[in-house]
Amino acid sequence: MKRVINFSGGKTSALMTILLKPTDDDIVLFTDTGREHPLTYKFIDDFEKNEGIKVHRVGYEHKRSPGLTGFDAMTNWKTHLPNRMKRLCTTELKINVARRYLRPLIGMKFEQFIGFRFDEPNRVKNYKHTYKGVYTKFILFDQKVTKEMVNQFWLTKPYTLEIPSILGNCDLCFLKGKDNIIKIMAMYPELADKWIEDERRANVGRKKKDGTFFPDVSYEGLLKIAKSQTSLFDLDKALPAYNCSCTN
Structure with a gap:
C-alpha cells in the first residue's frame, strides 16, 4: 500500500519522516498555506538537501483569485473568515488540497502518517478521519517519542528549525x-x-x-x-x- 507522510515543516514531522525512511514510492506531503514563517521554508529546503528526501509542496488555488495562492487566495474570495469554531482554512488549505493532489497520483487508498507525539495523547484521541480506504498511523505516539526527545534529536543535526515552536504553522493563527x-x-x-x-x-x-x-x-x-x-x-x-x- 502507498504511504503518505504528512510533513508540516516542523521538527516533529521531520523526525517522523526520517524514521520512516521514505522510498521513491512514498509521498512526503507539505500543504503550504503561504502563512508560514520564512525560516520554516528554509528548514524544508535544508531538510531536502541534508536528508536527500523529496518533499511534495502543494498549495491552494482558486479561479476567483488569479495570481494568488494559499491563505491569500482563500480570503480573497470567501465571504467570511475562518475562526476557532469554523476552521474552513484547515478544510480548504490542508484536507481538500491534499485530496486533489493525491487522488490522480495514487487514488484514495493509502496509509498516512501524522506526527502526533506521545505527550500529545488528546490529539491522537480526538483525531477524526472519515475517508474510507485511508489508514492513519501515529508512529511517534506508538514509539513514545516526546517533545524533549525530538529536541534532543535535532541537536545532533547540522541544521534545525531556527524559530520557537509557537511560530510554527501559520505565523499568527x-x-x-x-x-x-x-x-x-x-x-x-x-x-x-x-x-x-x-x-x-x-x-x-x-x-x-x-x-x-x-x-x-x-x-x-x-x-x-x-x-x-x-x-x-x-x-x-x-x-x-x-x-x-x-x-x-
Whole structure:
C-alpha cells in the first residue's frame, strides 16, 4: 500500500519522516498555506538537501483569485473568515488540497502518517478521519517519542528549525490565542500586515464590520496592543491556547 507522510515543516514531522525512511514510492506531503514563517521554508529546503528526501509542496488555488495562492487566495474570495469554531482554512488549505493532489497520483487508498507525539495523547484521541480506504498511523505516539526527545534529536543535526515552536504553522493563527499573537506581534509587527488585510478585505461592503478572526477584536487592534508593550516576551515558553490539528 502507498504511504503518505504528512510533513508540516516542523521538527516533529521531520523526525517522523526520517524514521520512516521514505522510498521513491512514498509521498512526503507539505500543504503550504503561504502563512508560514520564512525560516520554516528554509528548514524544508535544508531538510531536502541534508536528508536527500523529496518533499511534495502543494498549495491552494482558486479561479476567483488569479495570481494568488494559499491563505491569500482563500480570503480573497470567501465571504467570511475562518475562526476557532469554523476552521474552513484547515478544510480548504490542508484536507481538500491534499485530496486533489493525491487522488490522480495514487487514488484514495493509502496509509498516512501524522506526527502526533506521545505527550500529545488528546490529539491522537480526538483525531477524526472519515475517508474510507485511508489508514492513519501515529508512529511517534506508538514509539513514545516526546517533545524533549525530538529536541534532543535535532541537536545532533547540522541544521534545525531556527524559530520557537509557537511560530510554527501559520505565523499568527487565531488558534495560538490573543495573548500569544500579541507577544509575537510585539517582536515581529510586520507579520500582522497580511492578517489585517484579510480582515479589511472581508469587511468590504458589509454594514456590520464583523469580518474578523476573533469576535471581539481585530488583528489591527491586537497590533495596537502589541505596540504598546514596554517589554518583549520569551516566545520559547509560549504554548498555543487551542489545539491545532491542521493535518491533511
